[in-house]
Amino acid sequence: NAGVMQNPRHLVRRRGQEARLRCSPMKGHSHVYWYRQLPEEGLKFMVYLQKENIIDESGMPKERFSAEFPKEGPSILRIQQVVRGDSAAYFCASSTRDSNEQYFGPGTRLTVT
Amino acid sequence: DQQVKQNSPSLSVQEGRISILNCDYTNSMFDYFLWYKKYPAEGPTFLISISSIKDKNEDGRFTVFLNKSAKHLSLHIVPSQPGDSAVYFCAARNFGNEKLTFGTGTRLTIIP
DSSP states (O other), X not given: OOOXXXXXXXXXXXXXXXXXXXXXXXXXXXXXXXXXXXXXXXXXXXXXXXXXXXXXXXXXXXXXXXXXXXXXXXXXXEEOSOOGGGOEEEEEEEEOTTOSOOEEOOOEEEEXX | OOSEEOOOSEEEEETTSOEEEEEEEOOTTEEEEEEEEEOTTSOOEEEEEEETTOSEEEETTEEEEEETTTTEEEEXXXXXXXXXXXXXXXXXXXXXXXXXXXXXXXXXXXXX
């Protein structure tokens, strides 16, 4: 029973490039969440998606960040024109419709040089 | 505004003893609380949770206590084992809202 999958595990981008982070939820899970962890801080909610719908994006920065969860394929978190402050660990979590618990992937560590 | 607070950044406990990790919250609308354990370079692993209608939930060596009037919860691990050394995050959820609000974590070290 595979858990939440994220790739790549590590991503290095230069300032101004685009970063694409992918997340495949656990089998049977239809809800996906993205969180960001800056160094020495806790995880901060970014966005909550269901298939083809963004349910809550209250934690997403207003510019350069977008997320999708298409009918087929993984959820994508896209960061355009990355800046050094985007360097962080980005975690994806998934859950079923009726579950209170979210299960996390291993994260993608983004480094902007 | 830090709605979930873990005021102890680190804690060291002797193997076999009880580890007690604490968490305070300010938002009275939180109705569900969770504890996650995190190893370096890995994602958080769900440990145990509790609904606001309960004051205790137990699962093996892990017990979570909730004191709603004090807006305080704690995680007890007994007996503590070396593999318990990790960062522990407390998280909370608003009624009707799926997003989790996390504390800043407590690094637990179990001394053999």
